[in-house]
Amino acid sequence: MKNLRQLTFGLTLLFALTPTLAQAQTTSISIESWRNDDLKIWRDVIIPAFEKRYPKIKVTFSPTAPTEYNAVVEAKLKGGTAGDIIACRPFDASLNLFKAGYLTSVNDLSGLKNFSTVAKAAWSTDDGKTTFCVPTAAVIHGFLYNKDIFDQLGLKEPKTEKEFLAVLDTIKSKGSVSPLVMGTKDQWEAATMGYQNIGPVLWAGEKGRLGLISGSAQYNKGGFLQAFEALAKWAPYLPSGYQALAYPDSQNIFGQGRGAVYPAGSWDIATFRNMNPKLKLGAFPPYTFTSGQKCVIDDHPDIGFGMNAKTKNKTAVRTFLNWMAGAEFARIYANALPGFYPLTKSSYKVNDPIAQEFLGWRKTCEASFRSSYQLLSRNANPNNENDLWNASAQVLNKTLTPKEAADFVQKNLASWYAPQKGK
Template sequence: MHFAGWMLCALLTLVAPFAHAGTLVIESWRVDDKALWEKVLIPAFQRSHPGIDVKFAPTAPTDYDGRLAARLADGSAGDLVACRPFDASLSLYAQGHLERLDGKPGMQYFEPGAMVAWQTAGGKEAFCMPVASVIHGFMYNKAIFRKYDLQAPRTVEEFFRVLDVLKKNGVAPLALGMADGWEASQLVFTNIGPNFWRGEAGQKALADGRARLTDPPFVDALRFGARMGAYLPAGAATQTYGQSQAMFATGRAAIYPAGSWDIARFSSAPGLELGVFAAPVKKRGDACFISDHMDLGLGVNRASKNKQDAFKFLAWVGSQEFADIYSNRLTGFFTLSNHLIAMRDPVAKQMVEWRNSCASTVRLNAQVLHRGQPSMESVLWRVNADVLKGTLAPEPAAARLQRDFDRWYKPPQP
């Protein structure tokens, strides 16, 4: 080999470790976050990692699972994969599509409790990095509360006294409809329920077969929903989620059973002075529990041809910088890392601080309890809607839930 050829080979050898295998592609269902990723998050990453190109390529939420599975199967999926909590991502890992992440840079910033939605049984293997959760509670119109000298309720009876005052004064107490199906379950039952069944302890008791959905804590949660039904707006059965949002945003209702993802929408609503309170406990002094639902993780496609850069990006997602940007720019989506984040939005700050005084739990059916048919998710939607409408009493509602659960679920034997 002549000298020039030798020099070229030597230069290529020196450059090769620093070369990049092409654009990193991030798969996600969060279409609404595209501008945040393209204009804020990716540029922030590239400031400390120049030369690594990143593309955020979301798919509509309703199509994401199926299309991602197809792309993973035919080898066309992106390098990084947005992970839904629990079984959906566990299935991808079991099929060999996701890298094991234990010990990878960035994973050290997540406590064991933040990891459970993206680990195998017993926490043996992690397959996605936790990114964010959403928290449930109740939003309220501060101006309406001041007008009637009302305080944010802390107990169940205080909550219903507030609803009584509002109703007697001709104010719609609640902006809540049931047309979309999920509201009665996720905005009511699994929002207030943890204070009755004591969060993770109740979920685990069901999973272990030590509790049944006909037990008092679960029936009491249904009774709460039945009582709420008397304060719903006219036409609640056909009122959509969007109509409920508009009703609250324009001051036509005083209280909105909510998820933290709605903070940004209502914080910018003209004339709305937004307040928030946690799901009420049975009596003052009781331990409190909040639905702090793990929403999003991020994994590495095992078939990625750009794995080195993918792990660099994942390490950055575990950083303080990412947690700060994500939690403050995507208001209402809270980092699951142990970094201390100064929340700038006052309502978001109040909600995330509930973690300091209340125990967090995921939605009742999120883990294990929804795997069969009929799924607990679909049954909870129907049953809770009927309870709110007043067409099904709490006790038979609980019996129906347990009957459908018994059709497929067999608790593990000791």
């Protein structure tokens, strides 16, 4: 009887300890993010794929509303309650977290070799020596068009500015749809899908963008001025009353088939797929202006992921971040979110044909990103990004000439940014 009681006690103790032993073999980590619209994709697609490969690491995705994210995650980091992995906005917001000691360097991650210098720039220190978040995804700028309208009018995808304007002239002469769909009420589209879309070709991409940072290039000279001049040529082809059109209004016009060409960001692809599944989309990259000119796309960094410096699960976090830097994650993410493109050098294919078309431009065009995002928009007022919104909209509204717009942007930048002072 005594032996039986001892055996029963031993088995009871073993069963009681079993969950603890299992837990000791499993590490749980959590991810902070502002992409609350991605919750289902992370929960049902991305995390299960990771956990299948690494079953001893359990991952939770905990998003916050985009408008609240910066303040919420900073408060959590200060209070020591933030998740193990932090979604990183590009440039200054995340750089400030790194400078405050909340994010740690990821230079020693083996997966970081899968990213170019341009890809890492949005999540690196100003000198480029330290990267503090793994570059994850970018959006690409270009043009979408209604294939039915092009087919009806016998139009081909334009490759040069001359061809682009000729296409718009043909559509305008028919008078049934808007040749070029964009409004200026919200201002940002005029800069983001207008000036920053066609501009990199004119200012030679990274050469021009870095020239602004160093002070060797100015907004009112060379390619940056020429981009305002090229943008002004769009005005005659915009919808009637375009000055009052907000971003959703433009989406509705094009999505309903009432416009032919739409200056786009790749994030618009999913919107139009959902809005009108019958809409036959085509796409072409930013056009060139002179013979022999190189194609340059705005391949703009959108999101990265970094390590909470105070996490107690560094090994598990490093495993997850390295996995995010590889081809499996790239393939999954690119197809779960068409129009958001992993920044890794690893090759992957996107199932959506138009999203794949945008992605293919990385092989045929050079890449840069929006000129105002690195260093130049750190000043609150005047702010370079906001000035470009204002100036680009006014050029299209014909309330500023291209030269006046360029001088306005340059004067404001030179008023506070040391390398541009006196220029």
